[in-house]
Amino acid sequence: xxxxxxxxxxxxIRIVKHGGQAFWYSLLGLFLxxxxxxxxxxxxxxxxxxxxxxxxxxxxxxxxxxxxxxSIGHAAFLGVGAYxxxxxxxxxxxxxxxxxxxxxxxxxxxxxxxxPALRVKGIYLGIATLAFGFIVEEGMAxxxxxxxxxxxxxxxxxxxxxWVLDGSTEFYFLCLVVTVLCTFALINLLRSPTGRAxxxxxxSEVSAQSMGIHLARYKTMSFALSAxxxxxxxxxxxxKIKFLSPxxxxxxxxxxxxxMIVVGGLGSIHGVFLGAVFLITMPQLxxxxxxxxxxSVGQSxxxxxxxxxxxxxxxxxxxxxxxxxxxxxxxxxxxxxxxxRAGMFRRQKSFQKSDRLK
Amino acid sequence: xxxxxxxxxxxTVKFGGLVAVNKVSFDVQRGEVFTIIGPNxxxxxxxxxLISRIYQPTAGSISYDGEDLxxxxxxxxxxxxxxxxxxxxELFEFASVLQNLLIGTHTHRRTSLWQDxxxxxxxRRAEVHARHKAEEVIEFLDLQRYRxxxxxxxxxxxxxxxxxxxxxxxEPKLLLLDEPSSGLNTEETDDMAWxxxxxxRELGITVLMVEHDMSLVSKVSDRVLAMNQGEVLALxxxxxxxxxxxxxxxxLGSTDDLSSLRRSAA
Numbered sequence: 368x369x370x371x372x373x374x375x376x377x378x379x380i381r382i383v384k385h386g387g388q389a390f391w392y393s394l395l396g397l398f399l400x401x402x403x404x405x406x407x408x409x410x411x412x413x414x415x416x417x418x419x420x421x422x423x424x425x426x427x428x429x430x431x432x433x434x435x436x437x438s439i440g441h442a443a444f445l446g447v448g449a450y451x452x453x454x455x456x457x458x459x460x461x462x463x464x465x466x467x468x469x470x471x472x473x474x475x476x477x478x479x480x481x482x483p484a485l486r487v488k489g490i491y492l493g494i495a496t497l498a499f500g501f502i503v504e505e506g507m508a509x510x511x512x513x514x515x516x517x518x519x520x521x522x523x524x525x526x527x528x529x530w531v532l533d534g535s536t537e538f539y540f541l542c543l544v545v546t547v548l549c550t551f552a553l554i555n556l557l558r559s560p561t562g563r564a565x566x567x568x569x570x571s572e573v574s575a576q577s578m579g580i581h582l583a584r585y586k587t588m589s590f591a592l593s594a595x596x597x598x599x600x601x602x603x604x605x606x607k608i609k610f611l612s613p614x615x616x617x618x619x620x621x622x623x624x625x626x627m628i629v630v631g632g633l634g635s636i637h638g639v640f641l642g643a644v645f646l647i648t649m650p651q652l653x654x655x656x657x658x659x660x661x662x663s664v665g666q667s668x669x670x671x672x673x674x675x676x677x678x679x680x681x682x683x684x685x686x687x688x689x690x691x692x693x694x695x696x697x698x699x700x701x702x703x704x705x706x707x708r709a710g711m712f713r714r715q716k717s718f719q720k721s722d723r724l725k
Numbered sequence: 726x727x728x729x730x731x732x733x734x735x736x737t738v739k740f741g742g743l744v745a746v747n748k749v750s751f752d753v754q755r756g757e758v759f760t761i762i763g764p765n766x767x768x769x770x771x772x773x774x775l776i777s778r779i780y781q782p783t784a785g786s787i788s789y790d791g792e793d794l795x796x797x798x799x800x801x802x803x804x805x806x807x808x809x810x811x812x813x814x815e816l817f818e819f820a821s822v823l824q825n826l827l828i829g830t831h832t833h834r835r836t837s838l839w840q841d842x843x844x845x846x847x848x849r850r851a852e853v854h855a856r857h858k859a860e861e862v863i864e865f866l867d868l869q870r871y872r873x874x875x876x877x878x879x880x881x882x883x884x885x886x887x888x889x890x891x892x893x894x895x896e897p898k899l900l901l902l903d904e905p906s907s908g909l910n911t912e913e914t915d916d917m918a919w920x921x922x923x924x925x926r927e928l929g930i931t932v933l934m935v936e937h938d939m940s941l942v943s944k945v946s947d948r949v950l951a952m953n954q955g956e957v958l959a960l961x962x963x964x965x966x967x968x969x970x971x972x973x974x975x976x977l978g979s980t981d982d983l984s985s986l987r988r989s990a991a
Contacts, residue, residue, distance in 0.1 A: 376856040379823075380849065552842045559841035559848050560827075560834040560855075567817055567828045574815035577777050578895065579803030579832035588838065634819070 382554055399543060403536040411539055412607075413651075417643045418542040419603045422549050424627050424639040426596025429553060431625070432633040433562065434589040435569030436484055439493045440500025441624045443480075444594040446507055446616030448473045448601025450514055453522040453611055461527035466545075469602040470595040476503075477594025481587040500621050507613040519612040522605045542603055549596060553636060556592075565589055626675060630682050632689025641690040649675070728791070730755045730899055730931050736775060736785035745771045747955040748785070753899070758925050758932045760942050762966070763952035764975055769935040770812060772952075773903050776933075777809050778802050789899070804832045806898035810888045812907060812935075818877040822868060822887050825876060826859035829894025833858075862893045865928075866920060882913040889920065893928075900924065902934035906941050914941055921945045939967065951975070 371385055383389045403411055423445055431437050448469040455465035483495045507514045514520055524533040525541065532538055556562040564585045567575035576582055605611055623646060631642025653674055657665040664670070686693050700707040729752035736749045746768040753759045761769045774780045776787060778799040787794040789805060797805070808829075817825050833855070840848045863869055866886055871879060876887060885905065892900055905921065906914040918941050924930050925945075936942050942949060943963040951958040951966050953975040959966045966972055 376853045376860075377849075379856060380852050555844035555848075556841055559844065559852065560831055560836065561838055561841045563824065563828050564831060566820060566824075567831075570817035570819060571815045573779065574811065574817070575828075576779070576799045577803060577809050578828055578891070579800055580828075581798075581800040 380558060403539055408535060411535060413647050415539050415542050415607055417647050418546045419600050419607060420627060420643040420646055421640050422546050423597045423600030423624060424643055425549050425553050426593040427624050428628050428639050430589055430593035432628060433569060434565040436586060436589060437493050438496040439621050439625065440496035441597055442616040442620035443500045443503035444473045444477060444597035445601040446503055447476050448598030449605035449611055450507060452602035452605045453520050454513060456523050456525060462525040463527060466602050470598045473598025474591040474595040477590040478587055481590030484586055484590060485583050500618060504613050504616055517612060519610055522609050522611060525606050545599060545603060626679050629679060630689055632691030635691045638689050638691040729753055731789050734786045737783050738771060738775060738780055739783045745955050749957055751950050751960060753931060753933050755931055756929060757947040758921060758945050760946040760949045761935045761952060762942060762949055767952040768955040769952055770903055773901055773935060776901060803895055808892035808895035808897035809901035810892050810903055812903040814884050814888055816876045816884055816888055821873050821875055822871045823859060823873060825887060825891050826862060826894045827855055829891040830855040830858050832895055859894055862890045866890045881908050885909060897930060899931045899933060902932060904935055906936060906938045914938060918944050
């Protein structure tokens with residue numbers, strides 16, 4: 368069991384809380400830096416996908432996990448970012464500029480969709496964002512002069528000032544840098560007033576308001592930031608996949624994103640990464656498992672969707688805190704052995720849930 | 726500035742056909758503890774929600790420190806120095822006590838989104854300052870033991886104090902307490918009375934509260950306003966109001982009611 372003795376306020380703000388964290392995260396950092404030389408080409412490509420999905424997941428986690436606003440149309444922001452990046456890169460823009468534009472345009476679209484979010488809540492917000500997702504997908508399919516429609520759009524390799532990032536190692540490091548920067552941005556946000564305001568809105572809007580938090584401004588801000596993250600992820604996605612078509616940004620993609628953060632653990636940054644790893648490795652595991660299943664089951668087309676559905680339901684029922692919550696429990700069990708109790712993480716039901724004023 | 730800190734004039738609010746608050750006028754003087762009492766459904770909490778701008782008054786005005794409060798949006802109320810607690814506790818449950826208190830300091834934020842994202846030196850200093858403030862309040866209300874605990878796991882009595890602490894983190898001039906003693910045992914109620922007195926005397930904060938527990942009311946209040954069915958019954962010192970015939974009638978019913986009850990029982 369570790370006890371942290373706090374002696375000043377700076378210590379409370381610090382990202383790395385104790386030596387153990389410093390050790391493990393340095394180790395992870397070293398592994399990620401050495402990954403291109405340690406891993407095979409194929410595994411590295413999968414790792415790139417994990418990083419890309421993590422960037423998108425950070426955005427969705429900010430919105431759904433920390434601000435409490437669910438979006439079932441997040442693939443639309445991914446799509447906006449991807450197409451912006453594709454069009455600008457193909458037009459010869461330098462890479463960093465195109466990336467900034469992708470994030471910026473996504474953020475603007477996020478503000479637009481954030482406006483109805485000020486009026487509707489919960490499942491109704493879900494429906495509104497779902498509809499928005501369909502609109503954007505349809506837009507990408509119909510606006511053929513820009514997006515190439517259903518025929519698709521080829522994306523050139525990222526380049527800036529004569530330097531073309533066409534190798535898989537270079538692209539991996541690009542994704543790594545973007546992911547690390549995004550992660551730090553989110554961590555910073557959460558330890559500052561803006562992030563606290565988001566969490567306050569999630570937990571009690573009435574209370575947040577009487578603490579002086581401008582609900583409309585912060586909800587819109589959350590949507591914009593979330594969309595910007597998704598746009599960044601989309602831009603990287605466009606370069607990784609090299610060929611864009613509207614059906615990549617359909618409702619299935621949105622649900623995958625939502626699945627990712629729910630399985631990872633809503634309300635934790637670790638959850639984003641665990642969820643991204645889960646989302647990328649799951650299809651491989653299913654593919655491997657197919658050989659051991661009877662042919663009628665293993666070769667049927669909807670197997671992956673069924674497995675995803677079962678996993679999602681199972682997590683909601685048995686482990687609402689996701690993979691990260693499960694890890695916390697295991698860690699506490701080991702740290703406190705043999706004093707762990709089954710109910711330690713059970714949240715106490717508040718017996719007098721207030722009648723919300725609105 | 727002299728004059729009352731808060732003054733309500735002919736405050737009226739209607740929900741459909743129901744007149745919840747009807748032409749209520751009162752002044753809260755600087756530095757006093759002003760209590761609103763009344764039976765259930767008298768409109769006490771509604772008055773609170775009017776002041777914190779959760780409800781829009783149908784008619785009447787509220788002025789605070791010489792400024793029209795009705796013209797302000799709900800989130801701007803806290804920035805003007807009005808903090809409140811809720812009858813049924815509206816804490817951020819899945820956050821620690823310290824984090825709850827830090828949200829209380831939100832009105833004093835000086836950093837922009839970009840400074841927060843990059844966690845610049847200014848953001849860092851602001852964070853240290855906010856923690857300093859929260860720590861003062863923790864010390865004032867003896868919450869040291871609970872600092873890093875999740876609110877969801879705390880007993881009810883402690884949550885009440887945490888909510889009070891969060892309101893104090895706003896550094897308010899006017900503190901609205903909605904039934905601070907509800908759900909507390911006698912001992913905790915006594916502590917609450919001490920704290921309210923400390924808040925008034927040591928911090929110089931004006932307190933406006935809604936309360937049912939008459940022992941607490943008479944211990945801490947300077948003036949009491951009694952309400953029934955949305956209207957003002959009496960206003961004055963605690964013992965005057967308690968002795969007021971209209972107040973006794975509102976709580977216990979009139980002797981006429983009693984005799985008619987006896988008759989129907991017989």
